[in-house]
Amino acid sequence: MKPIRIALTKGRLEKTTIELLEKIGYNCDEVKNKGRRLILPVGNNDFEVVLAKAADVITYVEHGVCDLGVVGKDTILENGSSFYELADLGFGKCRFALATKKDSDFYGGYNTKTIATKYPNVTRSFFDDKNMDVRIIKIEGSVELAPLVGLADGIVDIVETGSTLKANGLEVIEWVTDISARLIANTASLKLRKKEIEELQNKLEAVTL
Amino acid sequence: MKRNLKITPEGTKDFLFAECSAMDDICGKIEGVFRSRGFKKVITPGIEFFDVFSVNCSGISQESMYKLTDNKGRLLVVRPDSTLPIARMVSSRLSNSTLPVRLYYKQAVYRNNPTLTGRRNEFMQMGVELLGVEEGIRPDLEILSTALSSISSIADDFRIELGHARVFDALSAELDIDENYKEKIRLSIESKNYSALNNLLDKLNPCKAVSAIRRLPSLFGGEEVFDKAYEICKGTGAVFALDYLSKIYNNLLPLGLGEKLIIDLGLVQRNDYYTGIVFCGYINGIGDAVISGGRYDKLLSEFDKPMGAAGFAIDTDAITIKRLSDKNSGYSDNPEVLIFANDGFEIEAINEVSRLNEIGIKAQFSVLPTLSQTKDFAHQRGIPEVREIG
Numbered sequence: 303m304k305p306i307r308i309a310l311t312k313g314r315l316e317k318t319t320i321e322l323l324e325k326i327g328y329n330c331d332e333v334k335n336k337g338r339r340l341i342l343p344v345g346n347n348d349f350e351v352v353l354a355k356a357a358d359v360i361t362y363v364e365h366g367v368c369d370l371g372v373v374g375k376d377t378i379l380e381n382g383s384s385f386y387e388l389a390d391l392g393f394g395k396c397r398f399a400l401a402t403k404k405d406s407d408f409y410g411g412y413n414t415k416t417i418a419t420k421y422p423n424v425t426r427s428f429f430d431d432k433n434m435d436v437r438i439i440k441i442e443g444s445v446e447l448a449p450l451v452g453l454a455d456g457i458v459d460i461v462e463t464g465s466t467l468k469a470n471g472l473e474v475i476e477w478v479t480d481i482s483a484r485l486i487a488n489t490a491s492l493k494l495r496k497k498e499i500e501e502l503q504n505k506l507e508a509v510t511l
Numbered sequence: 512m513k514r515n516l517k518i519t520p521e522g523t524k525d526f527l528f529a530e531c532s533a534m535d536d537i538c539g540k541i542e543g544v545f546r547s548r549g550f551k552k553v554i555t556p557g558i559e560f561f562d563v564f565s566v567n568c569s570g571i572s573q574e575s576m577y578k579l580t581d582n583k584g585r586l587l588v589v590r591p592d593s594t595l596p597i598a599r600m601v602s603s604r605l606s607n608s609t610l611p612v613r614l615y616y617k618q619a620v621y622r623n624n625p626t627l628t629g630r631r632n633e634f635m636q637m638g639v640e641l642l643g644v645e646e647g648i649r650p651d652l653e654i655l656s657t658a659l660s661s662i663s664s665i666a667d668d669f670r671i672e673l674g675h676a677r678v679f680d681a682l683s684a685e686l687d688i689d690e691n692y693k694e695k696i697r698l699s700i701e702s703k704n705y706s707a708l709n710n711l712l713d714k715l716n717p718c719k720a721v722s723a724i725r726r727l728p729s730l731f732g733g734e735e736v737f738d739k740a741y742e743i744c745k746g747t748g749a750v751f752a753l754d755y756l757s758k759i760y761n762n763l764l765p766l767g768l769g770e771k772l773i774i775d776l777g778l779v780q781r782n783d784y785y786t787g788i789v790f791c792g793y794i795n796g797i798g799d800a801v802i803s804g805g806r807y808d809k810l811l812s813e814f815d816k817p818m819g820a821a822g823f824a825i826d827t828d829a830i831t832i833k834r835l836s837d838k839n840s841g842y843s844d845n846p847e848v849l850i851f852a853n854d855g856f857e858i859e860a861i862n863e864v865s866r867l868n869e870i871g872i873k874a875q876f877s878v879l880p881t882l883s884q885t886k887d888f889a890h891q892r893g894i895p896e897v898r899e900i901g
Binding site for chain 2 (some may be wrong): 488493
């Protein structure tokens with residue numbers, strides 16, 4: 303039988319996941335010394351780790367070429383569609399927030415507000431829930447710039463410490479949602495390889511608690 | 512203007528040679544099962560009125576349908592599903608026939624999926640519908656066993672998971688929540704999203720139903736699921752659904768499916784559409800369900816012809832793609848012999864081709880003008896033998 307394949311979000315989430323896997327007793331030396339390889343064996347070939355960009359983790363799991371994935375809730379909210387979200391792994395914590403220039407009256411007046419964001423879907427559903435029409439502009443880089451140069455009235459973005467906002471004279475006026483790393487599974491894999499996946503999930507949850 | 516002269520629209524493709532053979536083979540096997548079970552074939556139009564698919568509980572979103580208009584400006588859609596047209600047909604053209612009716616179909620359906628996701632926007636589906644049935648296990652067992660025979664005719668390594676729409680219905684009815692909130696809970700069960708589910712449930716007053724719903728997504732597996740389920744659902748309205756499900760499960764035991772049959776009480780897909788048993792089928796190597804079906808007793812009321820019904824659909828394209836990716840799938844289109852006729856011997860050669868094909872040798876008549884061209888062609892195509900007649 304093929305080993306279970308797990309897609310990890312490159313970068314910080316990857317590092318923490320590897321630490322967790324080591325804690326529950328899997329040898330991850332190959333991943334730590336990966337060089338340029340993208341598919342790496344873990345433990346005694348118990349499973350394989352694939353390294354990918356956040357949104358691609360979802361794509362690989364959805365299509366079933368990876369059985370499991372570790373990805374941030376932010377990516378799930380923005381790109382998610384059909385897979386199982388098995389567990390909140392509790393690390394990679396941050397929050398989505400709506401921020402504006404300090405002391406501006408965002409909800410005041412009748413004009414339609416403009417929001418700059420890297421997360422148009424998250425933004426759209428946040429304002430849909432408020433029955434509020436907004437104009438959304440997708441920005442690829444530092445979103446904080448948009449309200450400063452007058453492109454937008456506010457931004458929806460990930461906030462960890464809030465220091466970037468502060469340094470640019472912005473403030474959070476509303477929290478949109480909490481974010482952390484999630485364990486996701488392909489729908490067919492969970493049915494076909496229930497035992498193996500549950501075992502790993504239980505071990506991971508035990509160390510994250 | 513850029514002309515899209517030589518490409519097909521996203522999510523569609525041409526099927527060539529081995530792909531067609533594999534598809535015919537798979538569909539043929541399934542069709543054999545359907546027919547032997549007494550289901551009769553129907554074909555519905557490729558375009559239908561939008562209204563057919565916008566009935567309550569259709570579960571097909573407006574965004575996913577390809578739309579066009581007829582010359583009176585009425586909204587049409589390219590068939591996104593086959594069950595609703597069949598319900599329309601049964602409520603009109605077959606409304607006077609003796610019930611129940613057993614129908615099967617094999618036709619493409621069209622969905623306008625989000626772009627660049629690699630999903631198929633046109634795909635072949637086969638399925639059966641058993642309409643005009645009473646409450647009770649007989650129709651459900653007939654549909655389930657037909658699904659099992661169909662999937663086992665084309666794959667060895669598969670799983671069928673079985674649930675009941677009323678488990679969630681009954682439990683959520685005991686909560687003081689509106690439809691929106693209920694739908695949020697249902698979605699988080701469907702995606703086995705434990706953290707979202709817990710967040711939603713934490714806002715409600717704790718009661719038996721809340722704690723039962725909390726456990727629903729994890730209630731899947733073998734027979735042991737029933738023990739756990741009875742324990743957590745005791746005293747709630749879900750018990751009768753569990754009784755029914757375990758009756759079905761026990762009836763299926765003699766088929767010796769073992770681990771291939773899973774109970775999943777978190778199966779809440781299209782919960783407003785299904786009214787009784789629901790099931791999905793998975794094949795190793797395919798990342799999505801290849802069979803989905805269940806009991807849908809409410810649908811025909813939407814067409815003013817209330818009757819009980821059950822059915823399922825199979826995604827045969829997914830199975831075809833999987834089959835072709837297997838090594839030694841054995842779909843070769845090459846003939847074994849190429850027959851070349853010298854001038855004046857053409858009909859004799861064509862008769863020889865028929866004779867060989869009858870005895871099981873794949874032969875083909877060469878339409879090329881000379882023997883040497885025929886030999887070159889055979890060489891390039893990898894056809895092992897050329898025979899000369901006359």
